[in-house]
Amino acid sequence: MTDDGEISVVNSIDFQVNSGEVLGIVGESGCGKSVTSLSVMGLVPSPAGKVEGDILFNGENLVSASEKRMRQIRGNEIAMIFQEPMTSLNPVFTIGSQLIEALQIHKKWPKKKAQAHAVDMLKMVGLPRAEELMKEFPHQLSGGMRQRVMIAMAMICAPKLLIADEPTTALDVTIQAQILELMKKLNEETDTAIMMITHDLGVVAEMCQRVVVMYAGKVVEEADVKTIFTSPKHPYTVGLIQSVPDMRDKKERLYSIPGNVPKPGSVKAGCQFAPRCAHAFDRCISETPALESLGGSQRVRCWLYEDEKGVNIVDRTIS
Amino acid sequence: MFSYTIRRVGLLIPVLLGMTFIVFMMIRAIPGNPAQLILGQQASKDAIETLTKQLGLDQPWYTQFVHYLGGLFQGDLGMSLKTRSPISDEIWPYLAATIELSLVAILIAVIIGVNAGIISAWFQNSWFDYAVMLIALIGVSMPIFWLGLMEQYFVSIKWDLLPTTGRDNIRMPVEAITHLYLIDTLMEGRFDQFIEVVKHLILPGIALGTIPMAIIARMTRSSMLEVMRSDYIRTARAKGLKMFWVVYKHSLKNAMIPVITVIGLQTGLLLGGAILTETIFGWPGIGTYIYDAIQSRDYPVIQSGILVVATLFVLINLFVDILYAAIDPRIKY
Known part of the structure; x- marks a missing residue:
């Protein structure tokens, strides 16, 4: 220190x-x-x-x-x-x-x-x-x-x-x-x-070398730069990475995360990202997740990884 | 900067010419024959005609204007109808009295006004800020004559601290050299007189300076508040500068630009003759001079008096414009 x-x-x-x-x-x-x-x-x-x-x-x-x-x-x-x-x-x-x-x-x-x-x-x-x-x-x-x-x-x-x-x-x-x-x-x-x-x-x-992803005033994920791009864990991080235009893809529309960042002061209980998250379930709305280590240098603030640490929720990988 | 100054001075010529023309025509627009006025109601027709010729009033206006202009170039402001002496000789003592008082008033206004504005902005919404803004509001709306009378009543009469009227102590009158008494007394080495002159300047200076002070304080405050929100002030703070320097160096130089405009305009207004203050404090200034001329319909004095004041106003604005360029490097022409 x-x-x-x-x-x-x-x-x-x-x-x-x-x-x-x-x-x-x-x-x-x-x-x-x-x-x-x-x-x-x-x-x-x-x-x-x-x-x-x-x-x-x-x-x-x-x-x-x-x-x-x-x-x-x-x-x-x-x-x-x-x-x-x-x-x-x-x-x-x-x-x-x-x-x-x-x-x-x-x-x-x-x-x-x-x-x-x-x-x-x-x-x-x-x-x-x-x-x-x-x-x-x-x-x-x-x-x-x-x-x-x-x-x-x-x-x-x-x-x-x-x-x-x-x-x-x-x-x-x-x-x-x-x-x-x-x-x-x-x-x-x-x-x-x-x-x-x-x-x-x-x-x-x-x-x-390392990345901290922030959402609504909180750190939601932290990892080294390679891990963030190859195996992002938090749905928000995943969304961010998917929002980057890819020249090889010939998609009509660019991907964007639905919804907006909540205004400061309008913070509710539960995970702040839950209203915009496709993977949200009951617990996400009622309880605030903590920033948990997934082993190595990666940490994530998401209920999805409560038990099954290390599982990737998306199939997208960036080479 | 130099070529800008030259060009700006060059622009003065048409401005001054136009101004002279307007003043000249305005005086001509007043009904009545000046010759008649000079000679009085009982004057004979012949006498009036002779004087009209003498004054050149039978000529067409453009001939008169060229004649007047020609005189101005030689420093001839015309002849007073009342005193029959050249205006250029008698105007200076009045002008000097006004200049001295105005400079003192504006000095008081700037020193107090600018600092009060800065500190108000620095500690926005503090009790100091509220107090300054309240005093400034009172200052702006205060009738000068009332303030002057109150000053005289309390400071001069009740507490007997400062003299009520005049420029100097009548028991030891200043011998005029430049007619700026502060300079004259110092040149003569008469410090006792100098102190007297200063004492005589304080009350009218405060009375005259109050409104400009209030305006300057409010202007400085709002200008400072705007500047202090800007990105480069954050940069200055991020450097580790003391707040004092952030305020008095980085913010003030930027905030001064609109404030200087106001100071220039206010100085010009003061020089125009503060007839109320001059009357209350028995100050023999240019306002009194022109006012007396109006009373006695001394047209040449009115005309030249207004011209001199207007010229001063223009010169101050020139000075302000040059000051802008000195402060703000972005001003280019």
Whole structure:
């Protein structure tokens, strides 16, 4: 729990990120992915209430940490990049001044040294003319360039954990691939663990070693990336995977899971997915299942696996 | 930025010309012959005709306009009918008095208004926020003359803390150099007078600054609230910045753009002469000057007085526009 940089978001959400690992967090819009990540940063918008339970970072509980301690962690040990590169940079400050800020706060570096390092970071994330970029303003950059700047900004203090909240959703497909490649490269070259929040299973397959599937604010399944795609257990995971368009199939309509994610606050008893689940039975509606291990690293929150652990409910396999 | 400033200054020329034309025509539209007014009801026809010729009022309006414009280019604002002296000579002391008071008022308004707005937005829905918004509401709806009278009644008369009227202590009058007394007294090294001048500025400054202060506070608050919800503020917080810097650096610079517009407009309005405040506090400002001219139908003074005030207004707006470009790098022309 100490040296391997383990983080555990407990309560109804329970998972961990190991040091150097890329963990994918998958789910539909509105299932609590972003709130989970913001609560790790201690940045949950205040009217939305507070975080209960424990968030352990290197053995330190971030939920009970003081605001001062959280400030020392934010941007220094845990950094974050956001979905919207177009609006995530402050329009009235230069790229350079925004980049060096974290170094000045956390490392207390003098301006010159911080600027030199910022130029190196810009080069590292593959931006040309790094020196000139330092003096430019965000509106002079394209979306892809801005996201690279955001990544450079997040990585500048060499954080132990990088939370990426849908970092490629707002970008062109070609730029998406470049950004993912960059993040993969950074993950390999540094020992920064990445928590990749996405609704795109393609991104997961590309980037992650382990996957956590979330539904209505709860973790419903967790497994390594290969297991998730080859033998998904939870009906929701199965549905998600079936929703991915397959070029080899000449189906008329794309598959989609019927129904919608329940609104936060409208949570009922039983399994939250039961109303949309084709395999639901009486128990699913009355009792809430727990996240149970199926042996190995796979865990699932579903009554179907109560007795017959390890049985696959679908015949679909992905080669 | 530089070429923008040049272009923006260049745009002033047609604006000022058009403005001069409108003011000129407005004065001409007033019925009655100024020569008759100057000479009075009993004047003979010949005398009126001679004066009409002297004043050039028998010429067609465009000749008069070109003549007036020509005078303006040489710094000639015309001749006062009442005092028979050049307006350009006598207007400055009044203007200086107004500028000094307006700057003090707007300074009070900006320092208090902006900070109150920021803190209200920062601690939205706190008791401080509610208190500031309530005071701002009262401030906006408060009649200035009433506020001025209350200030005089309590602060000057009852508690005897500050003087009621005038710009300086009559027992030690300021010797005018620039007519901006704060500067004059410092130039003369008379700190006792400087203190007196400051004391005389406080009450009218507060009376004049209250409405702008309230408007600025409300504007700052709403602008800050909007900015503080934006993605780049979340980014700034995610960096581990102290909330103070998130608010006063990252949010404020973005939030200032609409606030500066309001500050500019309010300053322009104050310079236009706050006739109520000037009257209550016996302040010899431009508002009083123009008001007296209207009373005595001193048309050249009205015309040139309005022109000077309007020019100041335009210049302040120019300054505000240049300030935008300095704050927001996205503004390009």
